[in-house]
Amino acid sequence: MRTDSYVVNVPNGQPLALSWASVTDTGRKRQVNQDAIIVEYPVFAVADGMGGHEAGEVASAAVIARLAERVESGETVDRMAVENALRDAVADMLEQVGESDLGTGTTVTGIVLGFSGPENSVPSWTVFNIGDSRVYRLLGDELVQVTLDHSVVQELISIGAITPAEAESHPHGNVITRAVGFSDEPLPDYTEVPIQDKARWLVCSDGLTKELTDFGLRHFLLQSPTPEQAVRALVDAALENGGRDNVSAIVLDELLVSGS
Numbered sequence: 001m002r003t004d005s006y007v008v009n010v011p012n013g014q015p016l017a018l019s020w021a022s023v024t025d026t027g028r029k030r031q032v033n034q035d036a037i038i039v040e041y042p043v044f045a046v047a048d049g050m051g052g053h054e055a056g057e058v059a060s061a062a063v064i065a066r067l068a069e070r071v072e073s074g075e076t077v078d079r080m081a082v083e084n085a086l087r088d089a090v091a092d093m094l095e096q097v098g099e100s101d102l103g104t105g106t107t108v109t110g111i112v113l114g115f116s117g118p119e120n121s122v123p124s125w126t127v128f129n130i131g132d133s134r135v136y137r138l139l140g141d142e143l144v145q146v147t148l149d150h151s152v153v154q155e156l157i158s159i160g161a162i163t164p165a166e167a168e169s170h171p172h173g174n175v176i177t178r179a180v181g182f183s184d185e186p187l188p189d190y191t192e193v194p195i196q197d198k199a200r201w202l203v204c205s206d207g208l209t210k211e212l213t214d215f216g217l218r219h220f221l222l223q224s225p226t227p228e229q230a231v232r233a234l235v236d237a238a239l240e241n242g243g244r245d246n247v248s249a250i251v252l253d254e255l256l257v258s259g260s
Contacts, residue, residue, distance in 0.1 A: 003228050006041045007257065008113065011121035016195055018113075020044065020252035021227040023235045027207055028243030035205050035248040036060040038110070040071045045110025046133050046248045048205040050179065055097045059106035059181050062092040067110075077112050079190060082128055086186035093181050105181030107131025108188070109147055110203055111252070113195075123195050128188035132176050134209055136202040136217060137193065143218040146191055150178035197256040200230075207245035211238035227251040 001023050008016040018041065026033040034049035034056035047063045049056030066085035070077050086108065097104045109129040116122050127135050129147040132154075137144050148154060152175040180186040200221055209217070212234065220237060224230035230251040238247045 001228065001232065002039055004039065008041075008123065010123055011115075011119065013121070013123075015257040016123060017255045017257050018252060019227055019255075020250060021231045022248075022250040023231050024248040025235055025239065025243070025246065027246050028239060030246055032057055033246045034060055034106075035207070035246040036064040037248055037250060038064045038067050038071075039250055040068060042113040043067055043071055043077055043110060044112075044201070044203055044250050044252055045108060045128075046203050046205050046250060047106045047108045047180075048131065048133050048207070048246070048248070049106040050176075051097070051104040051181075055093075055104040056106065058096050059089075059093050059104050060108075062089040062096070063106055063108050063180055065089070066092070076114065078114055079126065079128075082112065083187060086130075086180050086188075090181050090186060105179035107133040107176065107205070108180055109133040109135050110250075111135060111193075111201060125193040125195065125201075127191040127193060130186060130188045131179050133205045134203075136204075136214075136221075138200040138202070138218065138221045139196060139198070141218075141222060143214060143221065145214065146193065148189065149176075150189075151176045195254055195256075197254070199254050200227075201250070201252040201254075202230075202234075203250040203252075204234075205246060205248040207243075207247035208234060208238050208249050210245055211241040211243065211247070221251070224251075227253055 003021040005019040022039045047060035049060035066089040112126045132149040132151045135146045220233040
């Protein structure tokens with residue numbers, strides 16, 4: 001469990017208080033945790049590695065290390081910085097693992113807080129995603145899945161071939177169509193989301209969403225007063241439901257601070 005907080009000074013606006021917690025767990029069935037996470041302002045992301053022995057672990061660690069490098073540099077972390085980090089991570093994978101019959105790769109999804117508009121005074125979130133790890137946003141009592149899975153079952157859902165309920169037990173449920181480290185250029189999908197008072201974010205690997213429905217995710221996010229309590233409740237529930245895969249989750253709250 002990692003917890004922390006940060007107050008963002010917003011030009012000509014109320015300060016934004018962020019608080020977060022994260023957990024990554026090997027789960028009940030796997031011997032190695034191939035998930036990796038970064039929770040370093042302004043980047044909050046999860047990578048879920050895949051491939052042969054150690055390859056998945058190397059891939060996810062490479063992505064998170066390169067994102068952390070961008071944060072530590074002090075430079076602005078924007079879309080270009082994310083994409084450069086992912087390209088560098090692919091080079092790291094090739095150097096450390098080489099070509100693999102199974103294909104070394106990793107998902108990555110997360111949120112980055114940045115500024116735009118006049119004099120870079122308008123804060124907003126950039127959601128980025130490659131693969132089937134997910135970002136959700138809870139506002140009030142409504143939970144929205146912000147990212148769209150890059151997976152075979154999602155493509156089947158999109159064309160109406162199967163229902164979301166049928167997707168949960170589909171034999172190709174683990175097959176993703178995009179990843180960092182495969183042959184395609186690692187270009188994420190992006191969504192811009194404005195900051196919002198009392199919004200709560202969930203960033204997670206599919207080890208969580210395999211074990212909990214969106215209704216279950218919403219229940220634990222609503223019932224938990226703090227990010228620490230929420231992330232622990234979510235991961236514990238996933239483990240109790242089988243823990244068939246590595247489980248990683250980040251819960252982040254945003255709160256506009258009123259003036260004195």
